[in-house]
Amino acid sequence: MSRVPFLDVIDRTFEGKYMSQEDFEMKIFVPELRKVVEKYKIKFDPQVLIPDDDDLADRIFQAGLEFYLNVGTYCVNTERVIAFTEKEIIDALRSAPDKVAFGEGRDLRWLKSRRPESDVPPFCFLGAVGIPVSSDEVFVNLIQSFSECELTDTITMPSITKINGRTVRPNSPFEVMAAIRSARLFREGTARAGRPGIAAMNAIACASSDVAKIAGSHYLKPTDGWMIGSTAELKVETPRFNEIAYVRDIGGRILAETTPLLGGYCGGPEGVAVASVAYHLHGLLVLRGDCQLHCPLHLKFVCATAPPVLWALSAGTQAITRNSHSPMMISPFLAAGAMEEMCFLEGAAAVTAVVVSGSNLEAQVSHGGATPDLTGPLTPQFSAEVGHAVAGMTRKEANEIVVKLVEMFKSDLGNAPEGKLYQEAYDMKTGKPLPETQMKYDEMKKKVGEMGIPFTY
Amino acid sequence: MGDHELLEKMSQAIIALDKDAAVAAAEEAVAANMSPLKAIEEGLQPGIQTVGHRFEAFECFLPELIGSADAFKAAMDVLEPVIAKMSKNQKSSGTVVMGTVKGDIHKIGKDIVVLLLKTRGFKVIDLGEDISASGFLKAAKKHDADIIGLSALLNTTMPAQQEVINLFSEEGVRDNFTVMIGGAPVSQKWADEIGADGYAKTAEEAVKLALDLMKKKAA
Numbered sequence: 158m159s160r161v162p163f164l165d166v167i168d169r170t171f172e173g174k175y176m177s178q179e180d181f182e183m184k185i186f187v188p189e190l191r192k193v194v195e196k197y198k199i200k201f202d203p204q205v206l207i208p209d210d211d212d213l214a215d216r217i218f219q220a221g222l223e224f225y226l227n228v229g230t231y232c233v234n235t236e237r238v239i240a241f242t243e244k245e246i247i248d249a250l251r252s253a254p255d256k257v258a259f260g261e262g263r264d265l266r267w268l269k270s271r272r273p274e275s276d277v278p279p280f281c282f283l284g285a286v287g288i289p290v291s292s293d294e295v296f297v298n299l300i301q302s303f304s305e306c307e308l309t310d311t312i313t314m315p316s317i318t319k320i321n322g323r324t325v326r327p328n329s330p331f332e333v334m335a336a337i338r339s340a341r342l343f344r345e346g347t348a349r350a351g352r353p354g355i356a357a358m359n360a361i362a363c364a365s366s367d368v369a370k371i372a373g374s375h376y377l378k379p380t381d382g383w384m385i386g387s388t389a390e391l392k393v394e395t396p397r398f399n400e401i402a403y404v405r406d407i408g409g410r411i412l413a414e415t416t417p418l419l420g421g422y423c424g425g426p427e428g429v430a431v432a433s434v435a436y437h438l439h440g441l442l443v444l445r446g447d448c449q450l451h452c453p454l455h456l457k458f459v460c461a462t463a464p465p466v467l468w469a470l471s472a473g474t475q476a477i478t479r480n481s482h483s484p485m486m487i488s489p490f491l492a493a494g495a496m497e498e499m500c501f502l503e504g505a506a507a508v509t510a511v512v513v514s515g516s517n518l519e520a521q522v523s524h525g526g527a528t529p530d531l532t533g534p535l536t537p538q539f540s541a542e543v544g545h546a547v548a549g550m551t552r553k554e555a556n557e558i559v560v561k562l563v564e565m566f567k568s569d570l571g572n573a574p575e576g577k578l579y580q581e582a583y584d585m586k587t588g589k590p591l592p593e594t595q596m597k598y599d600e601m602k603k604k605v606g607e608m609g610i611p612f613t614y
Numbered sequence: 615m616g617d618h619e620l621l622e623k624m625s626q627a628i629i630a631l632d633k634d635a636a637v638a639a640a641e642e643a644v645a646a647n648m649s650p651l652k653a654i655e656e657g658l659q660p661g662i663q664t665v666g667h668r669f670e671a672f673e674c675f676l677p678e679l680i681g682s683a684d685a686f687k688a689a690m691d692v693l694e695p696v697i698a699k700m701s702k703n704q705k706s707s708g709t710v711v712m713g714t715v716k717g718d719i720h721k722i723g724k725d726i727v728v729l730l731l732k733t734r735g736f737k738v739i740d741l742g743e744d745i746s747a748s749g750f751l752k753a754a755k756k757h758d759a760d761i762i763g764l765s766a767l768l769n770t771t772m773p774a775q776q777e778v779i780n781l782f783s784e785e786g787v788r789d790n791f792t793v794m795i796g797g798a799p800v801s802q803k804w805a806d807e808i809g810a811d812g813y814a815k816t817a818e819e820a821v822k823l824a825l826d827l828m829k830k831k832a833a
Contacts, residue, residue, distance in 0.1 A: 182680075183677065183680060183681075183684075187677045233719075287769075289769045289799070316769055316770070318769060322792055324773045324776075325770060325773070326717075326770070326772050326773045326774070326777075327716070327717030327718070327768070327770045327774070328716075328717055332770065363769075363770060364770075365717065365768060365770050386718075387724060388719070394719065394762070420672060420675050420676060421675065421676045422675075422676055422677060423675075424675045424676075424677060425675065456675075456676070456722075457672060459798060459818060525798055525799070526798075526799075527769065527798055527799035527800070527801065528801065557779075
């Protein structure tokens with residue numbers, strides 16, 4: 158019993174069934190997904206955002222497994238379908254590790270699988286989630302602040318966008334330099350915080366080309382993480398296999414990153430929940446994930462806090478965590494920008510859904526993650542505090558809180574406030590929150606606490 | 615069957631995403647000597663616009679949008695030879711050259727904009743993904759485009775939008791074309807910074823922007 162060898166997967170990118178991308182999307186992916194949603198009677202209930210129906214979760218898992226068996230993964234470059242047998246899928250599930258170590262020395266942390274309603278606190282992968290930053294100074298300040306947070310298990314770093322004032326362009330020397338600089342500045346930031354062994358798990362955030370990632374990785378360690386992503390939906394590009402070949406050789410850990418889109422080829426929440434299971438299997442078999450990072454998104458609002466996405470996130474996660482021991486994390490994107498009241502409310506709702514459904518946590522992207530410097534340490538810290546608080550909460554209890562929270566922001570999802578830039582909310586010299594920032598955080602923690610989140614930090 | 619019923623039949627076939635029914639209805643229109651322009655403007659377009667509006671309201675999703683576009687195209691394939699014979703063209707809202715910029719292979723957002731633009735009467739030249747600045751320039755000239763649409767989904771590929779605009783300026787043709795940009799990391803601030811004529815956050819906003827830009831161009 159073991160996972161299909163990596164070289165066999167590469168063979169299938171050349172020898173699998175030939176198919177145009179359009180046919181894969183519209184003649185295979187869409188109808189097969191609809192077929193299993195109907196067959197397994199999976200239905201979104203807008204009144205229950207965190208279902209506590211184990212049978213529903215297991216039906217979603219069976220639907221996802223059957224769907225992936227029938228569909229496989231599409232290789233965009235070779236136009237071939239990478240397919241697996243049922244035995245290969247089951248073997249991959251059984252042989253997957255149930256825990257992965259990141260970091261070293263006293264900063265070593267274990268990412269472990271969780272189950273719905275588990276009282277084990279979530280692994281907290283905190284930071285800027287690739288959000289662009291305008292300067293090296295902001296980058297180092299952020300890494301230091303993220304490292305200083307007691308609940309940070311590993312760090313998700315921002316993206317450098319400038320090299321000596323020059324814009325970083327893809328596939329250019331500037332991109333290679335940015336990748337190298339990111340890795341070096343990361344170590345500088347963690348050392349300043351006295352946590353030199355803490356791992357970066359999205360190395361290298363600013364790099365898109367193979368050469369830039371490999372160049373930057375000279376300053377990283379095998380105990381850091383390599384995030385390897387898919388293309389929506391259930392597609393992979395051959396450069397990802399180049400990365401996997403490299404990371405395997407250095408003994409690195411792979412986070413298989415997947416992003417099903419609600420409103421896209423998956424259709425509605427039922428499709429996203431089922432596709433999440435298929436993505437989990439794709440992450441194990443194709444992306445060779447040691448663990449999984451899942452980011453379901455609303456196509457229109459670019460967030461995970463719209464009610465149908467929250468349901469899909471919760472139901473899909475329960476399906477996975479009840480039936481697979483491969484550790485998973487979810488990165489719930491928020492519609493509002495950092496330090497906005499709505500951002501805190503969304504964060505509380507999304508993190509509660511993530512944690513009680515059995516996942517670990519990556520935090521925090523806000524307002525699409527696109528505006529340079531729209532980040533800061535207090536928002537991810539708040540998410541981690543919510544995550545620790547709700548560990549062990551029942552799904553029923555969590556649902557009541559989440560439904561109340563969602564009512565407070567759902568009408569603003571299409572017009573969410575932008576939030577505060579790092580420079581507007583923190584002291585650039587000390588990295589500490591400005592008094593009004595600290596006041597807002599304290600106020601929101603009190604407000605969310607009064608709504609039923611039993612903070613322990 | 616009267617014109618009204620036939621036009622309704624065409625429209626309903628598009629809404630039902632029924633390619634065969636759309637083709638059959640278009641063939642009936644041709645057999646009945648209905649003006650193909652009328653068939654398009656009063657039969658097919660209202661149907662695809664209905665689906666487009668439903669998509670905007672999230673009452674249906676991308677597969678339905680694509681299905682309606684496929685049915686629309688199949689019916690158009692029946693009508694186009696008749697139109698060619700008449701040497702007339704469908705009233706066009708304008709010509710858009712659209713693509714995802716160099717270094718970026720993301721397509722879904724761009725594809726949705728392409729589909730929605732078509733529903734509003736634009737002729738769209740979809741160049742695909744990973745398109746160089748010179749690729750946009752050549753296509754803009756070749757198709758005598760009104761609008762150039764530049765999509766970028768990565769922070770690292772946003773500068774490629776600027777490169778396209780810079781190349782158009784260097785070649786002295788910047789003022790001949792209207793440039794609109796979009797993509798998750800893009801903002802109005804970025805559009806202002808690089809000298810784009812417009813920015814749209816969503817696919818629906820992109821269509822409204824394109825229509826507004828064409829009005830400005832005509833004024």
